[in-house]
Amino acid sequence: TTPPGGSTAGAGGGAGAGAEGSTEFTDAVKKLVNGRTLQVGFTPPVLSEYYTQMENAAFTRMAQLEDLYGVKWKWEKSSPTGNFNAVEQQISTVQTWTSRKFDVVFICTGANFATMQGVYKNAMNAGTKIFQFNQPVELYPVDQINTVSNIGYDNRTQSGYVAGKYIADTLKGKGKIVQIMGPAGSDWTKARLIGFNQAMSENPGIEVVGTADGGYLRDKGLTAAQDLLTRHPDINAIYGENEDMALGASQAVDAAGLKQWDGSQGIVIVGADGLLSGMDAIRNGKLTATVDVNSVDNAIRMIDTAFQSVVLNNYVPKISNITTHLVTKDTVEAYAAYINGIMAPKKKY
Amino acid sequence: MSIFQRSSRVFAIDGVAVSIVFLIMCVYFAIASPYFLSPDNIYNTFVESVSAVLLAAGLTFVLISGGIDLSIGSNIGLSAAATLFAIMNGAPTLLAVLAGIATGLIFGLVNGAFVAGLGVSDFIVTLATLSIGAGVLQVFTARTQLTGTADSSFLALAGGKIAGIPTGVLITAVILLILEVALIKTPFGRTIYAVGINPNAAYLAAVSVRRTKFSVFIISGIIAGIGGVLLASHLNSVQPGLGGGYELTAIAGCVVGGVALAGGRGSIWRAALGAFFLSILSRGLQLTGVDPLWFSIVTGAAIVAAVAFDRGAQKWLQSTLRPVSPVAAATQNAQ
């Protein structure tokens, strides 16, 4: 049988209609669902364009499942916003959601791995199922992860390596580059760097001449890029570990009067995230490429996995990887359209 | 004296107004969310607020003396790292605890040496040590995997239970008690207030201002170190940014509790209450399902309301006390 919301969504049909499986199957699932309401909590580490795209994709998929099988959803989002410590807030978010008997918690967090496992364990014992998304679980020992499932991608091979390889290929294996990285100690940064370095070691002609911290923010990325360009005006490429920082670097290149990559020469700027604003920039020649880590599929798979696990009691994979895309000027329209397809969900929860 | 007047005198006991705001808030949350009073939530609330409360209590000493210590944020993180590092490398629990406290002590010594010894701005000095501490913690955690220990005696420091009460909470309560006694009941505590009220006068009145200033930084450092030990035991892991921003939470807690940043006023239990207030507030908001986007707005408003109420109550109280003629009072006094 084709499980509901299975591979169709994963293949990229998130925006498609809702006809899945046969009528009998649908009816049978409906019976299992029995009009049940799932109380869901969604807690990303920050509020950002990326997670907004995810949320919209999730809504789109939730609405589809509701149409198909009558499952109802109650959605609550919580993300650290204050100046007070982010990690503590997420821990206490999970704890309070557990107290409130949520069925499902989707979480992506910057908190320490081991710390969170204890929190997850307590939650699962109390009957709240935990799903991590977009978490660099590749860095963690799988057997120690206390979640039902982890939906995401391998930051090393599916993000860092892709970006590095693209830069190397574009520069034909020779050139100087600088990196603008996320906050030191961040697991994403660590993982992506492993992949990026892998690509670099495969291309000895490429030299990383400078690194700076851009804190995942555009204005900090701009500042960091400006400083790096002062010392290294002769670089060939900039790797921004996320898109906002890459866009900041793009401004720095413009401000320094340097030329951006036009297909044959100029400075190559590569980011990673897959934001609509990043795609805009690619269209306008302000960003050479980005690694779209696929907010859409991430969210759809997340909803499907939870539905399967909680409602249908299926065995879901502990690690569930989605596809990521390399977006360049040539492919930007397709992926932009893919994201735009979910940005106006039928129903918001 | 009317009953009304007598009851108004109750406010005179320092901090009663804040306590009332605190109680009102708790009652509201208890009504608004059935989970607020659940054993689980109570347990979690206490356990999770231990570090905030401890930091606020240690900081209170510095604030009362008229200073400020921003470094407690990275102090608690680094102390936690030192503790966990020691325990993971096979040190006995006692030694690991000492390692954490020693780390806190080092912060206190450096801050104290610069501020009291050299007389430079405490804001700048502790900001500098905050920054250095945060950097060292990142370097340290990047080089060593502080993934946790299985040493049960160490984990029991914060996670165990005595008579159903979490040990971490018990330890904190004992420390608070000691600090309060030290502040209110000892000559040392008295001189801290004196220095905060008027350092010039205190100096000329034979108080060693420098020694007092030095010791408050030591105390604040050590308490943050103990907080780090408990945090390490509670989390059983240390991440690079641990403790970042705790200093602001602690200061906010103290201020809500009525500790004056200008020095000379405050007490341990009020500071602890203020810190506890803030952590209960954020938990309560989550439990009642308030959109987290509203959190910082509500928190801001609650801080204003609590402090404004406290002030209002004090003023009202002062205006209701019955005047006595100085003559009458003087004769009364002579007897």
Add this chain to the structure above:
Amino acid sequence: MNNNENFQSAPAGPGDQPIVSVRGVGKVYPGVVALANVDIDLRPGEIHGLLGENGAGKSTLINILSGTVSPTAGTLRVAGSEVTIGTPRDAQDLGISTVHQEQSLAPNLTAVENIFLGRELITGRNRVAGVLDEKEMRTRVLELAHEFGLTDHDIRVPIEALGALKQHVVQIIKALAFRTQVLILDEPTSGLADHERLTLFSYMRQLRQKGISLLWVTHRLDELFGLADTITVLRDGQLVATVDPAGQTAESLVRLMVGRSNLAAREEIIEEGRVRGFSGARDEVLRLESVTRHPLLHDISLSVRRGEILGLAGIAGAGRTETAMAVLGADRPDSGNIFLHSRPVVIRSPRDARQKGIAYVPEERKTHAILGDFSIKRNITISDLKRTATAGLFLRGRQETATAKRYVSDLGVKTSSVQEKIRNLSGGNQQKVVIARCLFTKPDLIIFDEPTQGIDVGAKAEVYRLIYEFVDQGGAAIVISSELPELIRVSDRIAVMREGTIVGELESTGRDETASETSELGERIISLATRGAVAV
């Protein structure tokens, strides 16, 4: 409440219509009635003396008139119309200027800036932008400043760099520099040297001539005669009498201030003087040998023995306080030696000094002596907390209170309770508490820096008695005072300082001195202290 036994009808003033007329004014603080039902009229062109013991309510009345305290009862009329004076600004607008009893200047501003604070001169062209006219402001005060002994340098630096007395002078200039209808002076002469007082008095006369009315508080009754046109006496917050000084003597005024019932006790104290004298071995307690501290102190040598009071005379800025700081260890001398009980010592800090048996009564009460937020009790014990602690560890509240109560009644501090915040006491009573603090440490040597500043006659005598008692029991005292008669009266010897050096040492036989001898001694001191600097 004018049906007082001592009430006498007010003499006909020189003016006609009162400028300021106060009726039935009262002020109630939580727990204290500071002022009750007081009537007072200020006529144009009169100097109106306001007398009362410490805590009688003088400053409260003044604060009401100057808009810093709002009365809880009564009405104020200025130039015939009823007004409310809610802020100092209102008072200024009504033409009322005040020199407050306590230091009230911004320490980080210069004298000129302080004097014009709130009434800045603005350059003509730039009125809108509010650009300051610094030059004009400076020239305007220059003359006045010189007359009061401020140098060009003094008016240019932040006033926190000036000595306490010079700061006080700045405050007076601040009030004199502007055209006002009413000038209120709350103990303006406390701590001033004689020639400065005379300057001030001549200014007061000039102002009177111009039709300005002055309300003047002083504790030095001798000043009043020949200057005050009318005298109002307050006691315990109530009006006792408004009298013509012509019909009064110092004694009769004291009687009015103190009241019949308290009089007997007080007179005894006032008359007592220093009867016994110390009979033990008069060994040396403190000796300074060539103590030098740049840039001010040069070659200071002095000594003081048990049972002896050494007076330090000098004009403002002569270095007397600085000498005290050196003894106290607050400043470390650059060279020279300090001997305690004939043994050379290094005094590292006031705390060290206390451990070595030296205590200090600071000259600037508000900023350097009192711990405003502390209760009287805590202010007394702060210098030696171990004494009220069990095993030096835990404070014993009850014992502390008992100790404090004892000092409060010994020194006659007027307060409702020892738990009262010292900030709420009247100035004179604060001073007594500070002295109590020093006595509590049981020192061998007390340095009194302007000890009777702001203290009423009765209390002054009490302070003298305290000093005498202290030395008679074997203590040594150094008294710094700008009031020469006082200095001559209390001291056994007087060292005169000028510009940071000791320019002479004179024997004084204290109270035994006859009037003519006193003034002769006074003149010698003045000429030593001011040679070449100020013409008297």
Add this chain to the structure above:
Amino acid sequence: MRPDMSSSLDAPALGNRIERLLAKPGSGLVALLILFIITMTFVAPSFLSLGNWENIANQAVFVLLLALGMTIVLIARGIDLSVGSVMGLSAGVAAFLINQGLIFPLALLAGIGCGLVCGLLNSLMITKLGLPDFVATLAMLGVARGVLFLWTKGTPFTRYMTAEYRIVGGQVKLGGIISVPIIVAIILCILVSLMLRKSVIGRYLYAIGGSPDAARLSGISVSKVKTFAYVVSGGCAGLAGVILAGRATNVAPTLGTGYEILAITAAIIGGAALTGGRGRMVGAVLGALTITLIANAMNIAGVTSEWQQVVTGIILLLAVLLDRITAYFKQRQNRAEIEPSPQQEQESAPSAMPKQALS
């Protein structure tokens, strides 16, 4: 330890006299900066290039604008923790209104207006409700940030950049010579400096910082002056916000987070004190430049971010230490002369005295 410590505690006559003789403010800082710049030229000669100074100036503008406002508030014995959040919110207002089709200059004004209003609210809480400055502005820090979060729902405002805004944001230099933010900063510096030194309100700021009681007794309305200080600080934050929106090209809800600490640090290394009554425009400029310069230099030198924190801390400590050392030598030198030259004292404007840390 040296007696200079104790002298900061005894009678003001004594302590401050020495303080006055000590050092001009920040002499240690300047010395350190020079040393630092010299070292950097060896590490990376490009550090001294004109282009890099432009970068530094452009980066420093935001901290500088906030530090100017902060200095004013600190002089008046206040503190404004809300500047970072207010900056973010003002940026949001400008960006949002442009997206709504409001003409550009009006949108900018609205952004600045938002800052002014926040400042006004701060001052109302302080003067009318009687809240401590710290509490009021801490609350505003939360509220302004929260409003921006609510408003953006977590997704940055984007696509508001116009050609004019690129100029205002400093991405395009005016006439190819100098960028608008720098011009704005220079103008504001001059205004603030004039205001502090020459105007009545400036005098009042110092007065209420030095002694609120004395100011009140002199007929100054402390609450009005405080209101002025907070409104100016809010306005500076608003101005910084609208410019930052032009530089960052998107307004993330976290925009400006943490800037309050930078601003306070800049003001304090520049000689302002939490205890009020002192601070100067030049100090704010020096402070803002120092902070930016250090970060810039370390990025160029390739110091990783974790070590950057360590180095920044050490530099701060060195700066204050050097200040003390120069002060000590100055003092000794002054003691050597028996008669202090009046010139020397003249230089210490009221604002100029670094209050020793004990108070």
